[in-house]
Amino acid sequence: xxxxxxxxxxxxxxxxxxxxxxxxxxxxxxxxxxxxxxxxxxxxxxxxxxxxxxxxxxxxxxxxxxxxxxxxxxxxxxxxxxxxxxxxxxxxxxxxxxxxxxxxxxxxxxxxxxxxxxxxxxxxxxxxxxxxxxxxxxxxxxxxxxxxxxxxxxxxxxxxxxxxxxxxxxxxxxxxxxxxxxxxxxxxxxxxxxxxxxxxxxxxxxxxxxxxxxxxxxxxxxxxxxxxxxxxxxxxxxxxxxxxxxxxxxxxxxxxxxxxxxxxxxxxxxxxxxxxxxxxxxxxxxxxxxxxxxxxxxxxxxxxxxxxxxxxxxxxxxxxxxxxxxxxxxxxxxxxxxxxxxxxxxxxxxxxxxxxxxxxxxxxxxxxxxxxxxxxxxxxxxxxxxxxxxxxxxxxxxxxxxxxxxxxxxxxxxxxxxxxxx
Amino acid sequence: xxxxxxxxxxxxxxxxxxxxxxxxxxxxxxxxxxxxxxxxxxxxxxxxxxxxxxxxxxxxxxxxxxxxxxxxxxxxxxxxxxxxxxxxxxxxxxxxxxxxxxxxxxxxxxxxxxxxxxxxxxxxxxxxxxxxxxxxxxxxxxxxxxxxxxxxxxxxxxxxxxxxxxxxxxxxxxxxxxxxxxxxxxxxxxxxxxxxxxxxxxxxxxxxxxxxxxxxxxxxxxxxxxxxxxxxxxxxxxxxxxxxxxxxxxxxxxxxxxxxxxxxxxxxxxxxxxxxxxxxxxxxxxxxxxxxxxxxxxxxxxxxxxxxxxxxxxxxxxxxxxxxxxxxxxxxxxxxxxxxxxxxxxxxxxxxxxxxxxxxxxxxxxxxxxxxxxxxxxxxxxxxxxxxxxxxxxxxxxxxxxxxxxxxxxxxxxxxxxxxxx
Numbered sequence: 001x002x003x004x005x006x007x008x009x010x011x012x013x014x015x016x017x018x019x020x021x022x023x024x025x026x027x028x029x030x031x032x033x034x035x036x037x038x039x040x041x042x043x044x045x046x047x048x049x050x051x052x053x054x055x056x057x058x059x060x061x062x063x064x065x066x067x068x069x070x071x072x073x074x075x076x077x078x079x080x081x082x083x084x085x086x087x088x089x090x091x092x093x094x095x096x097x098x099x100x101x102x103x104x105x106x107x108x109x110x111x112x113x114x115x116x117x118x119x120x121x122x123x124x125x126x127x128x129x130x131x132x133x134x135x136x137x138x139x140x141x142x143x144x145x146x147x148x149x150x151x152x153x154x155x156x157x158x159x160x161x162x163x164x165x166x167x168x169x170x171x172x173x174x175x176x177x178x179x180x181x182x183x184x185x186x187x188x189x190x191x192x193x194x195x196x197x198x199x200x201x202x203x204x205x206x207x208x209x210x211x212x213x214x215x216x217x218x219x220x221x222x223x224x225x226x227x228x229x230x231x232x233x234x235x236x237x238x239x240x241x242x243x244x245x246x247x248x249x250x251x252x253x254x255x256x257x258x259x260x261x262x263x264x265x266x267x268x269x270x271x272x273x274x275x276x277x278x279x280x281x282x283x284x285x286x287x288x289x290x291x292x293x294x295x296x297x298x299x300x301x302x303x304x305x306x307x308x309x310x311x312x313x314x315x316x317x318x319x320x321x322x323x324x325x326x327x328x329x330x331x332x333x334x335x336x337x338x339x340x341x342x343x344x345x346x347x348x349x350x351x352x353x354x355x356x357x358x359x360x361x362x363x364x365x366x367x368x369x370x371x372x373x374x375x376x377x378x379x380x381x382x383x384x385x386x387x388x389x390x391x392x393x394x395x396x397x398x399x400x401x402x403x404x405x406x407x408x409x410x411x412x413x414x415x416x417x418x419x420x421x422x
Numbered sequence: 423x424x425x426x427x428x429x430x431x432x433x434x435x436x437x438x439x440x441x442x443x444x445x446x447x448x449x450x451x452x453x454x455x456x457x458x459x460x461x462x463x464x465x466x467x468x469x470x471x472x473x474x475x476x477x478x479x480x481x482x483x484x485x486x487x488x489x490x491x492x493x494x495x496x497x498x499x500x501x502x503x504x505x506x507x508x509x510x511x512x513x514x515x516x517x518x519x520x521x522x523x524x525x526x527x528x529x530x531x532x533x534x535x536x537x538x539x540x541x542x543x544x545x546x547x548x549x550x551x552x553x554x555x556x557x558x559x560x561x562x563x564x565x566x567x568x569x570x571x572x573x574x575x576x577x578x579x580x581x582x583x584x585x586x587x588x589x590x591x592x593x594x595x596x597x598x599x600x601x602x603x604x605x606x607x608x609x610x611x612x613x614x615x616x617x618x619x620x621x622x623x624x625x626x627x628x629x630x631x632x633x634x635x636x637x638x639x640x641x642x643x644x645x646x647x648x649x650x651x652x653x654x655x656x657x658x659x660x661x662x663x664x665x666x667x668x669x670x671x672x673x674x675x676x677x678x679x680x681x682x683x684x685x686x687x688x689x690x691x692x693x694x695x696x697x698x699x700x701x702x703x704x705x706x707x708x709x710x711x712x713x714x715x716x717x718x719x720x721x722x723x724x725x726x727x728x729x730x731x732x733x734x735x736x737x738x739x740x741x742x743x744x745x746x747x748x749x750x751x752x753x754x755x756x757x758x759x760x761x762x763x764x765x766x767x768x769x770x771x772x773x774x775x776x777x778x779x780x781x782x783x784x785x786x787x788x789x790x791x792x793x794x795x796x797x798x799x800x801x802x803x804x805x806x807x808x809x810x811x812x813x814x815x816x817x818x819x820x821x822x823x824x825x826x827x828x829x830x831x832x833x834x835x836x837x838x839x840x841x842x843x844x
Contacts, residue, residue, distance in 0.1 A: 014564055014706055018564065022564065024744045025743060025744055027740075129707035130710055131557050131561025131562060131710075134557070134560060134561045135556070135557065135561070138553070138556060138731065138732060138737065139545070139553025139556045139725075140553060140724065140728065141447045141728055141731050142436055142440065142723070142724045142725075142728050142731065143440075267692065282724065283720075284432075284436055284551070284720040284721065284723055284724040284727075285551035285715065285720070285724040285725075286714065286715045286720070287714060287715075288551065288552055288553075288714035288715075289712070289713040289714065290710070290712055290713075291711040291713075292709060292711065293708045293709075293710075298705075298706040298707070298708070299706065299708055301564070301706055302562065302564045302704065302706040303561075305563075305706075306561055306562065306564050308564075309560065314738075315737040315738065315739065316735075316736075316737065317735060318449075322446045322447055323449075
């Protein structure tokens, strides 16, 4: 094993605590044959007694003492990638929790694993403890998937939940999340949607049999979601969630990560706090929902060790459900062709004629308004004007947006949030 | 394949419609090499063209033409059991959707499969299209499970949902369910909880590594749930669900199927209509929730074919997660030792002193009352008196029950519903 951070520590503890149970379920003992890390935490001293320590993880990976390497360092490049290549190249199986590595180099690594006849497993890389990759690759493998989507970033879900429950703003709840350890000091990877995009890229490849394609994903984070939008969402019967969505459409494969208004009665709307959830829609099974802890020491360790059990039992699959040579690129749908409904929030000066001006812009672009909400009157002052639309092409909506932004009466950058039909 | 009823028809259609996709995911073509059924539905004629028909499924099972037998006839005994034994005995793998067969003879069949070195798979027997057995046996296999529970009978969930939404009584909604095909003409297996008990027995064995023990399960159906209890549940912040629960306790393994009051905010409370859901709680992963269609032609076919894909790919596991010789019986906890809270609904004559009499009985048995609800006053007439208790031993509660039933002012059989802490 390389890396003794949070997840590595959890795996060490799990292997030690459940030694007998795991031997029974694996059909053989699972022995930690060597570790490598920058620092060995004091808390793991007991469990690591007698386990050889290696200065260089790349040497450990190719050592004759091991059958499987567990990479828990992270990062798409550098040492993690070197370990992965060394391990598979040496004809040993690899287990990793590294979403960035798989989203970027997964196909190349799967090709190497196939050549060498070894396993490449990465259940922990998506949705932490939820065994969603196994479900899509094996449990639901009889289906043609039509859509796969979910809440894949616990930090964002924690922040959105906190904003709703305490009616505070983004920055305020982010600071709380950082204090609680649910958000990093530099929160960009989480709150800007990149972490969710990495995970979506992997999910998409498994579900649709297409090579991982991170660059095809439209990504928009939650920084611009404001307390006022969350309040209006509630009033309209919605809740705002950061969803990662992959969907087969007539224009190709849509892959997108962005804040969505979702009906409060749907399963993903009920997923609160740091939890993750994935919804897989198959043509035979219909809609299946998987919910659970998406991160953390113990849930992630659960997923890493499940991969080890699969390898120990000889249960192998192509990492992306079909052999890497059979992955077939699909045309990426452009966001301009996205067809859906929208929530629009304008802050306008309350003067006569504003609503007519706004409505005229929607009409000119043939975007049909579904509802309008304006709370109270405040002549001459700023008020919120909320509109929701019927389904339309995103290209039309973007033209509406550009024109609204130029209106004199619109005094703040308007907010646009897609309404997702689930 | 033996049996061309609803599920069999779905499997035939799936194998035909997704032939290429399945060959890709299985790594080889999956060919329907023979069928046996009492009647061959006209709707399957196209798909079954050229597929040899066998009068006797037991002969098909041992024929040299097949690698795997798919048993979709049903029933714990008779032809289904004979087919299963003949198949495994002949050294061929068996896939079945037959919960009654597995709940009764699963361990013996698993022993036979182990002896012959073949697979026995039954994903479709529990929770239809939800790949929950795979999740427990493989995806969450690194965990010691503390509790596994769920909504395992779609008919009961449909009825309870209907009763709540339309404020009708059990008999009324049952009749509707029968008309819609969601309940059988003889609804006993569903509404009396036996179907859910069969499924729970299988789940328990996989999660706790213990032999299937149907006879250890406490079973109570939903016939006695009344519209008035559903209304009061709502008022108290609960919803009534038929849950199947397996839990490790200090008194041994609890296995029970009965109506429960569950907090409306919990995931299982949100599962409406014919859907199923399973919650698996593991010591490392925490709480994971799996939701989806629990029955029906297409979802069940999805699960049956997933089992075929596992066999085709050579992904095998012991059917009950550990080899059958290692299944370890656990002491069954007695319901008397069940420790939990209760909802009690009394119909009493509204005369002075009734509440004091009732409260005195709870006090005498040291059952502590948590809340009392009585709507309006109707001197001399019948009114509902609702009590909820703090957690207590079921034995004490049963003594309270016996004494309440003898009270003169109590004019109907009291209702007792367990409140489940989820």
